[in-house]
Amino acid sequence: MTLPSTAREIHLASRPTGYPTEANFELVEAPVPTPGDGQLLVRNLVMSVDPYMRGRMNDAESYIAPFRVGEVLEGGAVGEVVASNAAGFAVGDVVLHFAGWREYAAVDAAGAVPVDPGVAPVNAYLGVLGMPGMTAYAGLLDVAGFREGDVVFVSGAAGAVGQVAGQVARLRGAKRVVGSAGSAEKVAYLVDELGFDAAFNYKDGPVADQLAAAAPDGIDVYFDNVGGDHLDAALRSFNAHGRAALCGSISNYNTPDPVGPRHLGLAVGKRLTLRGFLIGDHEHVRGEFTREVGGWVADGSLRYRETVTEGIEHAPEAFxxxxxxxxxxKALVTL
Ligand code: NDP
Known part of the structure; x- marks a missing residue:
């Protein structure tokens, strides 16, 4: 295969205030890199766009460094090795790595994980069988300490993490699984395709009222992807000794003035446990996650969707x- 001399990548053009716009990104034609010793040249097939990337667009201290203005962005991607200077990797291998947002990447072999497109489609390694799926699994089981018979509420339930979290709860024996999402189509997806017991559109009315109606006997576990009024509603619906996995707070990512829960005081009397977590600290569940969720995907008991945008030039729009x-x-971009 003849390699091109240049290829496209997306740079951070400027930092957003509020919601990002396409003007914050720049599509740049750059030389295809030459892999050094111990590196692979990878032609990316698919890349991930994730909510946490919004935080990296700010110039702010966080658990992960900010993107740099004028430089290429990064993130999860799966690609095919087109040249290898590293033992153990050959041309044609397919690898998961962290140099997304570009068509060709020079990747350290140490940062490349081989994946088998014969076991699952490459997209799945960025979604249901990848970081978001494992986040759902670890968050529900490890962080929230889910137990059979719990009533579980998942916000952002029709997204990459939420769609897995709700189904793991169902398949592990939840008494009732309730989800919230932002459209009637998503609500129908949750109930009709994924087997949630109830779901509501949080845009239809106050979250607290809708949650109370969907879970009349209260909730035991809350998987929080949203924060803000969703977390507040969960505090009000929690039964005694309820447990929340604080996974994300996307309702506050694009506002300079975040909304916090007003009913945090209820955590005292109800003896609640509210635990934040980062998936990077839960590597120990990977084996069990891959076996159990991989099995459910293979036998069709856990279903999932992806929203795929084609072309690197449309990656900012997809994000x-x-x-x-x-x-x-899962939101993905094929390259
Ligand atoms: P999703 O696939 O769920 O996509 C984001 C979704 O957020 C959108 O589809 C949208 O759905 C919803 N959303 C946007 N704005 C709002 C709002 N104001 N209120 C409620 N919902 C909103 O993303 P992921 O599944 O990848 O991520 C879900 C959450 O998990 C995020 O908070 C993310 O930061 C977090 N996360 C945390 C990790 C960790 O280690 N702690 C690891 C991975 C993800 P809708 O139409 O329903 O509004």
């Missing part, structure tokens, strides 16, 4: 659309 709720399931 912005995901932040606004255009996606059902």
């Amino acid at each position: 912005i659309g995901m932040l606004r709720g255009d996606n059902i399931g």
Whole structure:
């Protein structure tokens, strides 16, 4: 295969205030890199757009460094090795790595994980069988300490993480699984396709009222992807000794003035446990996650969707659309 001398990548043009716009990104034609010793040249097939990338667009201290203005962005991607200077990797291998947002990447072999497109489609390694799926699994089981018979509420339930979290709860024996999402189509997806017991559109009315109606006997576990009024509603619906996995707070990512829960005081009397977590600390569940969720995907008992945008030039649009709720399931960009 003859390699091109240049290829496209997306740079951060400027930092957004509020919701990002396409003007914050720049499509740049750059030389295809030459892999050094111990590196692979990878032609990316698919890349991930994730909510946490919004935080990296700010110039702010966080658990992960900010993107740099004028430089290429990064994130999860799966691609095919087209040249290898590293033992153990050959041309044609397919690898998961962290140099997305570009068509060709020079990747350290140490940062490349081989994946088998014969076991699952490459997209799945960025979604249901990848970081978001494992986040759902670890958050529900490890962080919230889910137990059979719990009533579980999942917000952002029709997204990459939420769609898995709700189904793991169902398949592990939840008494009732309730989800919230931002459209009637998503609500129907949750109930009709994924087997949630109840779901509501949080845009239809106060979250607290809708949650109370959907879970009349209260909730035991809350998987929080949204924060703000959703977390507040969960505090009010919690039964005694309820447990929340604080996974994300996307309702506050694009506002300079975040909304916090007003009913945190209820945590005292109800003896609640509210635990934040980062998936990077839960590597120990990977084996069990891959076996159990992989098995459910293979036998069809766990279903999932992806929203796939084609072309690196549309990656900013896919990212912005995901932040606004255009996606059902994992948002991906094929290159
Ligand atoms: P999703 O696939 O769920 O996409 C984001 C979704 O957020 C949108 O589709 C939209 O759906 C919803 N959303 C946007 N704005 C709002 C709002 N104001 N209120 C409620 N919902 C909103 O993304 P992921 O599944 O990848 O991520 C879900 C959450 O998990 C995020 O908070 C993310 O930061 C977090 N996360 C945390 C990790 C960790 O280690 N702690 C790891 C991975 C993800 P809708 O139409 O329903 O509004």
